[in-house]
Amino acid sequence: MATPQTPARPARAKQKRGEGQWALGYREPLNPNERSKKDDHPLNVRARIENIYAHRGFDAIDPGDLRGRFRWFGLYTQRKPGIDGGRTATLEPEELDDRYFMLRVRIDGGALTTGQLTVLGEISQQYARDTADITDRQNIQYHWIRIEDVPTIWAKLENAGMTTMEACGDSPRVILGSPVAGIAAAEVIDGTPAIDEIKRRYIGKPEYANLPRKFKTAISGQPDVAHEIHDVAFVGVDHPEHGPGFDVWVGGGLSTNPMLGQRLGAWIPLAEVPDVWEGVISIFRDYGYRRLRSRARIKFLVKDWGAAKFRQVLQDEYLKRELIDGPPPVDPAVPIDHVGVHPQVDGKFYVGAAPIAGRSSGGTLVAVAKAAERAGSNRVRLTPQQKLVVLDVPEAQVATLSAELAELGLETKPSPWRRGVMACTGLEFCKLAIVETKARAQQLVADLEKSLADIQDGLETPVTVHLNGCPNSCARIQTADIGLKGQIVTDADGNQVEGFQVHLGGGLGLDAGFGRKLRGHKVTSGELTGYVERVVRNYVAGREPGERFPQWAARAEESALQ
Numbered sequence: 001m002a003t004p005q006t007p008a009r010p011a012r013a014k015q016k017r018g019e020g021q022w023a024l025g026y027r028e029p030l031n032p033n034e035r036s037k038k039d040d041h042p043l044n045v046r047a048r049i050e051n052i053y054a055h056r057g058f059d060a061i062d063p064g065d066l067r068g069r070f071r072w073f074g075l076y077t078q079r080k081p082g083i084d085g086g087r088t089a090t091l092e093p094e095e096l097d098d099r100y101f102m103l104r105v106r107i108d109g110g111a112l113t114t115g116q117l118t119v120l121g122e123i124s125q126q127y128a129r130d131t132a133d134i135t136d137r138q139n140i141q142y143h144w145i146r147i148e149d150v151p152t153i154w155a156k157l158e159n160a161g162m163t164t165m166e167a168c169g170d171s172p173r174v175i176l177g178s179p180v181a182g183i184a185a186a187e188v189i190d191g192t193p194a195i196d197e198i199k200r201r202y203i204g205k206p207e208y209a210n211l212p213r214k215f216k217t218a219i220s221g222q223p224d225v226a227h228e229i230h231d232v233a234f235v236g237v238d239h240p241e242h243g244p245g246f247d248v249w250v251g252g253g254l255s256t257n258p259m260l261g262q263r264l265g266a267w268i269p270l271a272e273v274p275d276v277w278e279g280v281i282s283i284f285r286d287y288g289y290r291r292l293r294s295r296a297r298i299k300f301l302v303k304d305w306g307a308a309k310f311r312q313v314l315q316d317e318y319l320k321r322e323l324i325d326g327p328p329p330v331d332p333a334v335p336i337d338h339v340g341v342h343p344q345v346d347g348k349f350y351v352g353a354a355p356i357a358g359r360s361s362g363g364t365l366v367a368v369a370k371a372a373e374r375a376g377s378n379r380v381r382l383t384p385q386q387k388l389v390v391l392d393v394p395e396a397q398v399a400t401l402s403a404e405l406a407e408l409g410l411e412t413k414p415s416p417w418r419r420g421v422m423a424c425t426g427l428e429f430c431k432l433a434i435v436e437t438k439a440r441a442q443q444l445v446a447d448l449e450k451s452l453a454d455i456q457d458g459l460e461t462p463v464t465v466h467l468n469g470c471p472n473s474c475a476r477i478q479t480a481d482i483g484l485k486g487q488i489v490t491d492a493d494g495n496q497v498e499g500f501q502v503h504l505g506g507g508l509g510l511d512a513g514f515g516r517k518l519r520g521h522k523v524t525s526g527e528l529t530g531y532v533e534r535v536v537r538n539y540v541a542g543r544e545p546g547e548r549f550p551q552w553a554a555r556a557e558e559s560a561l562q
Contacts, residue, residue: 020212020290030291033170036068037210042169045069050151058099058147067093072171072209074104074164075150078143078429085427085434085498086488088470096431101145103128104167105157109177109195109219110138110382114369117380119160121369123153124362132365133438134358136422136475137174137216138382139167140365143429165204170211172203172281176230178220179352179381179389183344187221188236189244194219194273201274208281212288212296215281216253218384219246219273223329224336225384228252228260228508229479231298232280234273235329245269247329250280250310251302254473258514259299262307264314267326279318283310331509334461337385339419340412341398344391349398351390353410357423357441357467358386364408371408375401386422417448420462422476426469426486427498433469435486435498440525441467447529448536455540463536463549467500478514479506481549482532489522499524504535504561505553516553521562535561 018026020034029035036042045065053061066077077097088096105120112120120140124132127149128142135141145153157163166172175195182190198217202208218225221236227249234246246268252261268276284298302310315322338352355364372380372390375397381389388410393401402412411418421444424430426437444465449456466480477483483506489499500523503515523531538560543552553561 018291019295021287022290023286026290031293033068033293034290036064037170039064040069041206041210042069042072042171043165043204043206043209046073049073049147053147054151055148061147063094066097069169070101071168072166074106074167075145076102076104076168077431078102079427079431079433085469085486086496088432088434093431100143101147101150102425102429103142103145103150103153103164104135105140105142105162105164106167106174107138107140107162107382108175108199109181109192110179110384111177111192112380112382114372114378114380116160116162117365117369117372119156119162121362121365121367123156124365127153128362130361130363132360132362133425134355134360134382134386134388136358136384136386138176138179138384139174140382141425166209168214169209170213171209172211172215172217175199176216176218176220176225176384178222178224179338179383180224180342180344180350180391181221183346183348183350183391184222185343185345188238189221189246189270191219191221191234191236191246191270191273194234194270194277197274198277202278202281208278208285211281211285212290213293215284215298217277222336223332223509224338226476226479226508227329228512229254229258229476230261231284232277233261234268234277237267237327237329239267239324239326242267242269242324242326245326246273247326248276248280250307251299253297253299254476254478255297256471257299258473258478259303260512262302262310263328264307264311264323265325266311266323268323275319276314276323279314282318283313287313331512333510335464335507335509337387337419338381338383338389339387339414341402348391349393349395351393351398351401351405351412352383352387353389353402353405353412354387354414354419355410356418356445357421357438359438359442360388364410367408368405368410371401371404374404415445415449416456416459416462417445417452417465420464420481421445421466422464422480423467424469424474426467430469432472433486434488435469435500435525437467437469437475437486440528441465444529444532448532451529451533452536455537458540460546461548463539465532477503477506479508480515481505481507481553482535483515484523484528487522489524491524491526497524497526500528502531502561505550507548507550511548511550513550516561518558518561
């Protein structure tokens with residue numbers, strides 16, 4: 001007799017684990033960073049720095065403040081000297097920490113008066129051993145800062161209208177803006193009022209300073225601020241019915257999971273940019289993933305939702321109104337780096353100069369301020385390409401100013417290699433770095449200026465070379481013609497040495513996309529000059545008429561890229 005079979009139970013649906021999204025009720029601390037922020041809001045750390053740590057010294061600093069909350073005021077411990085890159089991932093944080101700090105000054109839009117530039121230089125000379133690097137976020141970055149000097153430095157900065165607040169941390173960091181806002185003929189609209197209003201309304205407000213991770217913004221009336229790789233970006237466009245305004249992009253970013261931003265397809269008038277910015281950052285705060293730090297950037301949320309859903313949530317839950325559809329920005333024919341002498345719309349000129357990979361000094365900044373003032377200018381700008389621009393120069397003063405800048409190591413007619421190189425902080429000061437970058441970039445430029453002197457005049461645009469000390473891509477290696485990611489590699493003799501993973505043919509604008517990574521191909525630091533020279537010569541010999549480096553690298557045989 002047949003035995004009746006027991007009906008099978010329906011499979012239980014697997015419950016998806018929460019991602020730490022506040023808007024969905026997941027407000028419990030899910031990792032040490034979130035617990036630290038819940039224990040005490042990071043903006044509160046300033047009082048402890050001023051009232052306790054500056055008086056009692058480094059040993060009095062609470063570890064939760066030292067490696068966490070300090071970042072909200074631009075402070076990171078720098079790397080202890082003498083620790084090689086092979087030990088970066090094996091040592092505990094306290095073993096890597098020096099007793100000195102990197103201090104980052106946020107300079108929104110890169111906008112400075114010559115008086116402010118002088119203050120920045122004097123602080124460097126007095127408190128930072130003359131260090132003052134220009135970053136690709138338009139910041140100034142000091143090293144060798146003592147905790148005892150921080151309150152005095154803050155007072156000097158704030159008296160001059162500057163700050164380090166939210167220069168780092170899980171906060172809205174410095175807003176990139178066009179270095180030539182308001183004076184460039186190609187500009188659709190000046191975004192400066194929006195940058196200023198966002199700073200006034202939101203920077204330093206606790207409700208916008210506890211985000212899942214850092215939040216990067218760019219606002220420009222032309223595509224000169226790498227808008228494709230920002231958490232949110234507003235790019236100037238001319239609407240056929242409504243006139244000049246901004247196109248909105250969200251969800252860009254690099255590091256170990258690079259993603260290009262997505263257009264929301266919305267046109268925003270200048271006056272509404274701060275409101276839309278607040279809506280986007282609020283979505284990130286409320287819906288961003290807080291469980292895992294590795295998935296906490298807004299790009300992961302945008303990837304999962306898609307641009308259409310993101311726009312709908314922005315409209316329905318935060319703005320309470322529909323946005324106007326609009327056109328995309330026009331890609332520039334060549335990348336804009338602001339180097340050289342260019343006319344302004346008012347008849348004066350701006351003069352853009354190139355240090356090597358942003359490396360500068362306090363003495364140089366003071367000297368630039370004085371040279372600019374002698375030329376009749378009181379406005380200087382830092383650029384997203386680690387360059388420096390003097391605005392408002394009368395035509396009669398251009399040649400003299402250019403010569404004075406060149407004497408300071410700031411070339412207004414640089415070689416393609418000086419013009420196109422960028423580098424992160426690297427092993428010299430950064431605790432995450434595996435290889436040295438700044439000095440290596442300087443040596444690379446000097447070598448290429450000699451070895452490729454015969455072909456550099458034939459390059460319509462510079463071949464960009466970006467060096468990064470680790471995988472985090474602070475120097476944007478995935479969007480460079482030649483991107484170099486630092487790592488320990490094996491040389492021909494079997495030794496473990498500093499070297500680079502190579503990415504080729506990345507870009508923004510017309511060539512927006514990430515570089516081609518050759519399988520298994522790595523270059524030692526000592527071989528770097530020869531490698532770059534070989535690839536560039538292969539490009540010059542094998543390119544089609546008018547073909548840009550990314551186009552050639554995408555189709556070239558691997559043998560030409562090695």
